[in-house]
Amino acid sequence: MHLSLRQRKALWGYAFLALPLIFFLVVRIYPALSALNMSLHQWDVMSARKPFVGLRNFVELWHDQVFWKAALNTLLYVVISVPLELILGLLVAVTIQSVNRFRGFYRTIYFVPYITSTVAVSWVWRWMYFKNGGVFNQILLSLGLPAQSFLSGPEQALYCVTAVVVWQALGYYVVIFLAGLEMVPSMYKEAAKIDGASSWHVFRYVTLPLLNPTVVFLAVLGTINSLQIFTQIMNMTSGGYGQGDLGGPLNSTLSLVVYIYKQAFYRFQMGYASAITVVLFAIILVATLIELKVLSRRVEY
């Protein structure tokens, strides 16, 4: 068989893409459609019958107090952690950039939490938060301040978890901001300085607008990550010594993903759990689109 050069190239193209394409069809696209399908069924693993129920799972979700609690908590995780990560990350990056010595050392200190196991650091923090004799309460008591409930009370638990999320993610924000700051051409800054701008004005009106793509990238990434928070909650609130159930106390730390996990793998309600994953998918999609639209607008000047 004689093939033209172009046909031969096309064959190579298909050969290169064949396995990856099969992979994406079987491991990503088919399961995603399957989740959509399951969300329309009453899919109890324990029962042989899995009847089609239309949108009943979603209607049930609408009336599910725990779902709304999880959704509200997830919203709180996002609106607390993302701005904090952005502001602290930028602050630390600007500070590191302004020091001339030990830059690598400072960068390392902030970056190490990011590369370490979330499971391991969650347990370390859980121990520091421990109500009776944990590091934080010992410090508070030695300063003559009242001990706090931290993870063991519904008032503070969510904020305690968020603090760990921010602590761990901060290094990533610092590294990306540092890379962004390096790309700001110094001639703009110098020109502004010659025109008599203070360093705050240079930062506010020159550096920050030029950093906008970095801010958009980090805001979108941070939002997607926070919407999917799971590991910290799983390790800081479930089982273990002296603490209550997963997502507790009193569902105060329950996130959407933790609720999905509980419905699917504690209660085996795969259809109901799938319906929550479909909602989560929609939330992530909408949040990303809104952020891209709102945050990117500012860059047109």
Next chain:
Amino acid sequence: MVFPFLWMLATSFKESAEVFNISLIPRRPTWENYRTLLEGTQYLRWYLNSAIVAVITTMSEAFFDTMAGYGLAKIRFPGRGLILVLILSTLMIPTEMLIIPWYMMFTRAGLVDTYWGIMLPGLVSAFGVFLMNQFMQGIPDDLLDAARIDGLSEFGVWWHVALHQVKPALAALCILVFLGNWNAFLWPVIVIESPAMRTLPVGIALFSGEAGPEWQLIMAAASLAVVPVVVVFAFFQRQIVQGIALTGMK
């Protein structure tokens, strides 16, 4: 930033009576916690499992992501645009939406509680394909054509020429994939059932849940997981940080 790590290390060398002593220096330092951990649990096995999973996944992604990225960026063929859109559209699907169908599929295929079961979802990634596609596009076509005229097949051009051109980006991708899989928790905790199959994060999570008030053991388990990562990072700090910045910028 580093205080949690200092307390973690200090406590891992303390006796149980001293766990809630705030001092960073153990009164009577002991290796006992580490011995209990290594002799009384399958900790080393969990380490090995994590290494196997992370290394194979990283190699698989390096292979398939660059192959797909090269095919999409540098070979023209009908349907190319459609395939690219199809692969990139999967970036929007959150993992949470897939774990339940995966669990069903893998149960039927007998993959639950096996290495393949843990690794399969991560063998190729849309992010990796996207990243490699971006960097492959930057390679001058003249360079590839020259290699073709020299008689290299398309496979040879990818393997001998294109891969060298994207080395820094590929290294960055490998680091990210390795770290991601080394620390992965959501899918492993679902697909793993027996203690011997646990990866390190799953092992630590379940062990710590059962260790009760034995915080010094939990801290030893965390230290053994964290310290090697920090040591590796200290050696490759520049490459890792620059690599991650590089992938964040594209």
